[in-house]
Amino acid sequence: MESKKEEKLHIVMFPWLALGHMIPNLELAKLITGKGHHVSFVSTPRNIQRLPKLSQNLAPLIKFVNLPLPTVQNLPQNAEATTDVPYDVVQYLKKAYDALEEPFTRFLESSKAHWLFYDFAPFWAPSVASKFGIKSAFFCVFPPSCMGFFGPPSVIMGNDPIRTKPEDFTVPPSWVPFPTTVAFRYFEIKKIFDSIYDNDSGFSDAYRFGATILNCDIVVIRGCTDFQPEWFQVLENIYQKPILPVGQLVSTELDGGLFGETWQWMKDWLDRQKHGSVVYVAFGTEAKPSQDEVTAIALGLEKSKLPFLWALTVRRGPWDPDVLRLPEGFEERTRGCGIVCTSWVPQLKILGHVAVGGFLTHCGCNSVVEGIQNAKPLILLTFWADQGLIARVLEEKKMGYSLPRDERDGSFTSDAVADSLRLVVVEEEGRIYRETIKEVKDLFVNKERQERYMGGLLNYLLNHL
The missing domain is CATH 3.40.50.2000 (Glycogen Phosphorylase B;)
Structure with a gap:
């Protein structure tokens, strides 16, 4: 029987359909497979084609899984990412993404995966994973200061008696125990306030984030404890579950040969x-x-x-x-x-x-x-x-x-x-x-620190199978 150190992980990654989410997921996948583990990267066909090409040594360890995006009303044909549509159409992209639950479930059932790394949008994914004995990690591409500002899952999902209007988000919240200016300016929160709490996808972004955090086993977050130690502590306090940093995930692809x-x-x-x-x-x-x-x-x-x-x-x-x-x-x-x-x-x-x-x-x-x-x-x-x-x-x-x-x-x-x-x-x-x-x-650019974060993450994943 293999020791924990010798055992190879199989991790399924399921990012939201935005390049700003897919790229850091791919960077993390490259670091994981660089240690000899396997990753199944799940997305839609056009988005997978958009990603930078892999180096020859990593290509065998990252398997791209194409799930065709279902057709939904008000979403143009062939629109598969947020960059393909105006802001007001993104809600229908989320609706189509939710309709991937059935094909994603079929894939996960046969995947023999150990862990699922999922994004904020598919809040339903961890319950699917648990049916097959697969542990789940919310891989958060947002900085710890942003997540800390929004607060505990129950607050994010709308059980917040204090923050009820845009002006309330222009000051730091009560659960942040140190002086900070991290808050929205009025024009920033006013622009997004309605879309956070209401849209036509069937579930608000606030609900998705809250349910995502509640249902995962651990939170894996893009960030560096040496850069924002106080905000990592806030997340541990309000989430009451393991928070594992993976570093800043600096981009390594200069152009993928396209330019x-x-x-x-x-x-x-x-x-x-x-x-x-x-x-x-x-x-x-x-x-x-x-x-x-x-x-x-x-x-x-x-x-x-x-x-x-x-x-x-x-x-x-x-x-x-x-x-x-x-x-x-x-x-x-x-x-x-x-x-x-x-x-x-x-x-x-x-x-x-x-x-x-x-x-x-x-x-x-x-x-x-x-x-x-x-x-x-x-x-x-x-x-x-x-x-x-x-x-x-x-x-x-x-x-x-x-x-x-x-x-x-x-x-x-x-x-x-x-x-x-x-x-x-x-x-x-x-x-x-x-x-x-x-x-x-x-x-941000320190190989030794990045190695330390990856070592900590992989050891945790292996020890909690």
Whole structure:
């Protein structure tokens, strides 16, 4: 009989249908299989095709399991990820995802898996796993500070007598025992308040999160105890179950071989710029600014007089009716000074270039990690979901500077954009952001620490079969 150390795990991973969830799941899968264990990565066909290709040594250990997404009313055909549809259609994507329960159950029954790692959306997954003697872990891609802010499962699911309106979420909750600024600004919570507690998928996001935490055996969370020790303690206090960190899961795929020609001309342009002078602007695969915000960003970039490279998503999938446009004459006026790219870009390669001196980001977790691993100071412009809470942590630690905005509606001016960019990238007053990001980098990119987290996780999983 194999000893626990020699025994090989089989872990099923079932991420939510968003690239911001699938990519960290894949990074974790690569670390697990790098230790000789096996992973079945379950998703839909188009999403699996979107993922970066695996190296030859890992490919035999990660099995991709295709589950075709069921057809549901109001969800366009071939829409399989959040990036394919406008915000208001994501609720129907969740409905289709829930309809995967039956085929997922059939797969799990024959999988001979030891553990299931599942995301916030399939709150029903752990009860399925338990039928077959499979232990379940909620793999949380959100930082511990975000989860700690939202509170115990019962509170998340609506049993909160104190936080009943958006204003209540603009201050830290009572269960956080230390001083912190981590809370939403009014315009941030107002934008998402209704969708958290009500949508047409059949279950609110709040219910999904609460049930997910209640039903799992353990919580595995993206994060580093050396970076946010106090927030990990909050989670242990409010969840009353094991909390296992897996590190920041820094991206290792530069482009998956998909961007050869695109990167070559971008690199040629970046090579001609001064070191640390270029602003990289990107808001991930999901965050989409409004037309007014795009106009303010564009005019602010122009006023800043800084060279820039802007990865602009003009629509969320082919069914998005609102196509964003740049101000008239903007591209002609900034020709030679800046580049706007409306297709996919090799973000890690761009951030790794010495010419880039600042990153205007939406504060999505993946983008923040990629910015920090390349020691690029951050200018923060939040749009959605947990981004405001992530921004507060970056502000507290002087790792990023939030662009000034109207507290009620979140609007901002082109002057605010220009001033913020210049502050962080070139001015003496912003030196603290440029220096702090270099100091913090080791907490995100440290192989020994990552090895320690993975060792702790795998030992736990083996010892609790």
